[in-house]
Amino acid sequence: MIQSILEQQQRQIEWLRQTQPDVPDLLALVKAIAQLQPPAPSTQPLSPYDAVFTQFLHEQYPDWTGTPDSWLTLAQTQGAEGVRKRLRDSWDNRHEAPDPAPSINRFIRQSFLPIATAHARAGLLHLQVRNERQAWTTWQAIREWNNDRKNEQGLRRLCGTWQWLIHNHQNHGDHKTIMVYPPPSQYHRMDPQPAMIRVQGDTVYIRWEFPRGIVQEESLLFGERDQLLSGTFVNNLGPNGNITGRRVKPCQGE
Known part of the structure; x- marks a missing residue:
């Protein structure tokens, strides 16, 4: 043998x-x-x-x-x-x-x-x-x-300007804001910058870490051919609720 x-x-x-x-x-x-x-x-x-x-x-x-x-x-x-x-x-x-x-x-x-x-x-x-x-x-x-390659492809889908409608279950208040997500190569320029963004299929997970130990996690889902993002958020200080985002501008910079 x-x-x-x-x-x-x-x-x-x-x-x-x-x-x-x-x-x-x-x-x-x-x-x-x-x-x-x-x-x-x-x-x-x-x-x-x-x-x-x-x-x-x-x-x-x-x-x-x-x-x-x-x-x-x-x-x-x-x-x-x-x-x-x-x-x-x-x-x-x-x-x-x-x-x-x-x-x-x-x-x-x-x-x-x-x-x-x-x-x-x-x-x-x-x-x-x-x-x-x-x-x-x-x-x-x-x-x-x-x-990483799949996540980068997902980040390209997220890239653009979004109008965020945030509903806080804690005080039943609504808040509007504009979120701009750059191309993957320019994420280092975001301020504040997410601690983590993972995109798997149509699911988007975003984690924010702020001073004094404040952490907020967002779980979102693409819809309407990537023109809509909807899901939930939870903050370790107590606030939690729903997020609805609509794309108002396409990706800029790439």
Whole structure:
């Protein structure tokens, strides 16, 4: 299965190399693991050389990661052949029995592969988590951009001069005023400036924040082909009621 993954299109691998800087080392390690799979364990009893050879390797090369001489660094930089060469050279230097294959394969099977596989799985899991986090961040950015784009389109619908008729349920009084909403690019010039305006479909939410902690929220609805706005308002000091707005001038400035 690992080998089949490595045989996927080269373009996909190159894309991974460019977007995930730690993927080349991880791919190299996975490839070495695939190529180091030894034959089935022998039914012969353990050689007296096995334990001595394994102990020598652990003493001579104690590090598995983190150093230029470590086993996993060797596998990542020189591949399976580099690992086998180290094992053969270590055997030859000790002038042991003439056939090193059983002891070398046993070390690969019982020591190298379990540790290397665990490291590769941890790396793949870390890569998956990071990619999921990046995908979530990207998705949120796309979603926010899309919402902002829709809100800007809504603000263009709101742009213009409106005559507001405000009915206050608290004192049953009516009040008329003129509201001018500029194009989206000029909202910074409004005075006073809404703390928030969100337009979703035909629904308009406007939040005003004034000195001394005064907050007023308005929930309105477009009607009559965007020539009418109607809805309610509520003020944290108590006033609340209805708003009816009629467009008296089209959008100016864009």
